[in-house]
Amino acid sequence: MTASLRASIVLAALAAGCDSGERPPAFVIPGPTVPSPLPTAAPYVWDSDEELSIWVNNPVTHGSVALEGDGAAAFIRIDRADREWVLRGPDLTLAVADVRTLRIRYRWRPDPALPGTAARTARVTAYFQTPGPVVSYDPIAQAAAIIELQPVDDWTDVAFIPGQYKPPIEITYCYLHSLGANRGVLDIDRLELVR
Amino acid sequence: MQRLWLTLLAAAGILAASPARAQDPRAPRLEIGATFSGIVPIVIEDGPPIVAGAGPRVAVNVSRRLGLEGLADVLTGLESYGTTALYQTQLKYALRKTRAGRVVSFTVGAAGLAWYDRVHDTRVTRPDRSIAVYPGYRRFRVRPPTTLCAGLAREQIFGRRTSSYLAIQGYVGAVGGVAVRASVGLSFGIGGYR
Numbered sequence: 001m002t003a004s005l006r007a008s009i010v011l012a013a014l015a016a017g018c019d020s021g022e023r024p025p026a027f028v029i030p031g032p033t034v035p036s037p038l039p040t041a042a043p044y045v046w047d048s049d050e051e052l053s054i055w056v057n058n059p060v061t062h063g064s065v066a067l068e069g070d071g072a073a074a075f076i077r078i079d080r081a082d083r084e085w086v087l088r089g090p091d092l093t094l095a096v097a098d099v100r101t102l103r104i105r106y107r108w109r110p111d112p113a114l115p116g117t118a119a120r121t122a123r124v125t126a127y128f129q130t131p132g133p134v135v136s137y138d139p140i141a142q143a144a145a146i147i148e149l150q151p152v153d154d155w156t157d158v159a160f161i162p163g164q165y166k167p168p169i170e171i172t173y174c175y176l177h178s179l180g181a182n183r184g185v186l187d188i189d190r191l192e193l194v195r
Numbered sequence: 196m197q198r199l200w201l202t203l204l205a206a207a208g209i210l211a212a213s214p215a216r217a218q219d220p221r222a223p224r225l226e227i228g229a230t231f232s233g234i235v236p237i238v239i240e241d242g243p244p245i246v247a248g249a250g251p252r253v254a255v256n257v258s259r260r261l262g263l264e265g266l267a268d269v270l271t272g273l274e275s276y277g278t279t280a281l282y283q284t285q286l287k288y289a290l291r292k293t294r295a296g297r298v299v300s301f302t303v304g305a306a307g308l309a310w311y312d313r314v315h316d317t318r319v320t321r322p323d324r325s326i327a328v329y330p331g332y333r334r335f336r337v338r339p340p341t342t343l344c345a346g347l348a349r350e351q352i353f354g355r356r357t358s359s360y361l362a363i364q365g366y367v368g369a370v371g372g373v374a375v376r377a378s379v380g381l382s383f384g385i386g387g388y389r
Contacts, residue, residue, distance in 0.1 A: 017307070021334035023314075031324035060323050086322045127323065140327050177322040 026140045034058040034173065036090035044096060044193035046089070049074030055191065060088035060175065068187075075189040081108075081122055082183040088175040089191070095131050098195045100167040101145050102126040102174055103159040105190035108149045111183035122149040123181055126160040128174045134165040143169055155189055168195070222256040222289075223384030228360060230380030232268050234281075236371040246272045246371075248281060252360070252380060260289040264302070267309075268378075277312030277334075281370060284340065287348060296352030296388065302362065306370050307340035342368025344376070352388045357381065 040051050049067060052074050056067045063085025068077045078085050110120040126145045133139035145160035174193070234246045248268030256262040268281040285304020292298050317329040346364025353359070360380040367373055 017337050017339040019334070019336045021312075021332055023332050023334075024330040026327060026329045029326040029328060031321070031326075088323055127321075129323070129325075142321065173323075175323050 026138070028140050032059040034060060034088050034090050036093070044092075044195070046191045047189070048072055052076055052188075052191075054090045055087050058088050058090075060086060062086050063178075075187045078178075078186040078188075080183075081178065081180065081186045083180045084178065085180070086175060086177050087188075089173050091173050092171065095170045095172050096193060096195075097170045098168040099128065099171050100194045101160045101162055102128075102176075103157060103192045103194050104176075104188050105155050105157050106149060107152050107155055107187045107189075109153060109185050110151050114182060114184075118182060120151050120182060120184075122178065122184065122186055123147070124149060124160075124176055124178045124186075125163075126174055126176055128165075128169060128171040130169055130171055132170070134169060143171070149186070151184075157190075159194055221388055222259050222262065223386040223388060224256055225385040226252075226254040226256070226262075226358075226382045227385065228252045228254075228380050228382030230266060230268070230360060230362075230378040232376055232378035234270075234366075234371055234374050234376045236374045238373040243272045243274075246270050250280070252382065254287065254382070260292075262287040262289075262300075264304070275310070276314075277310055280309045280311070282307055282309055282337075282340070283344060285344065296358070298350040298352070298358075300348045300350070301345075302348050302364060303343075303345040305340035306342040306344050306366065306368070307338050308370055309335070309337045311335050338369065342366050342370040346376075350382070352384075355387045356384050358384065358388060 034054070036054055038050060040046055041048065046052055046055060049070050053067055055061065056065055056076055063083060064078060064080035065085055065087060066077050066079070068075055076087065108122050114120065124147055126147075128143040128145070130143055133141075134143040135141050141164070143165035144163040146163050147158055147160045149158065228251070230250065230252050232248045234248065235244065248270045250266060250268040252264065252266040254262045254264040263284070264287050265284050266282070270279045270281055273279050283304055283306040285302045287300045287302045289298050289300045312334045314331050314334075316331040319327040321327060344364050344366045346362060348360065348362035350361075351359045358381070360378070360382050363375065363377045365373075365375055
């Protein structure tokens, strides 16, 4: 190759402009699995002590989380809501389609010693693991739905509000996460996938 | 873009045919050097007031008066990831040469920008203890030389093989909108200047 030919090739490449190198696709290293030891009485509803126990007793759940009560009266208690906690649901044997969000029955009692100016809510996020992408800008992102729990002494049903995803979606498992906010006690009596 | 290059080549042909005087310093076939530069955007309102750069410069002297130069400046002071570089090819025509080794030249050419990014691996451990892995990668982009540049260069030969280089040029186009670039540097003539 002559020097003039080399120079011509360089000039032609510059004149055209070029790109090299592409962002490789992101991927996920899965976390621990949480097999479900029993089918739920109602499909995709966890209410009894045995069903709620799956959410509490697994290698992923952490924080000050405990199962209280027996039978249908059982509930999950998070008595240090000011610290980070995670409640991991069971792996669903087959991916569940047409899921819109997660609904919980809860009561939230902030610490009475909180200053009057403190926000008395508890912010919790529900994450859904999906077989496919939920948003184009991050194909491995988990679908997230958020709720600001208001203080209530009686059991109250509330559904998480979809965040960056557009329902319905197909999911393989879901979990709840809070980074911790106000001091207080959060009880969860029931969890249900809303379809 | 093609028209700009054709115009420059036509100008090169005319200028190369111009006669040189006997007392002119000899133009070595090849000069290699380095320059430090400052670019001041005049029209663009946002962005830094001045961008500094440094990089290599190569000149091939086609005749005693006409040369073809290529240069690249790695730019600093820009709000961008990775490395941004200015590259430029230009014709250099000697307007005036003195026995003392001073050469004043007119330069005209085209410039463009190139970028190099290196993004490292990112691993995010999620609350469910799964790990999202975003692999690292390298990326190189070159944009076409759509900026016209023209100006004056002053070279002072000292010693047999060395010359200083001082240039001021105006830019119109994608690089800085309307901008002025001043540069200083050193060149080494392969084969010597005298």
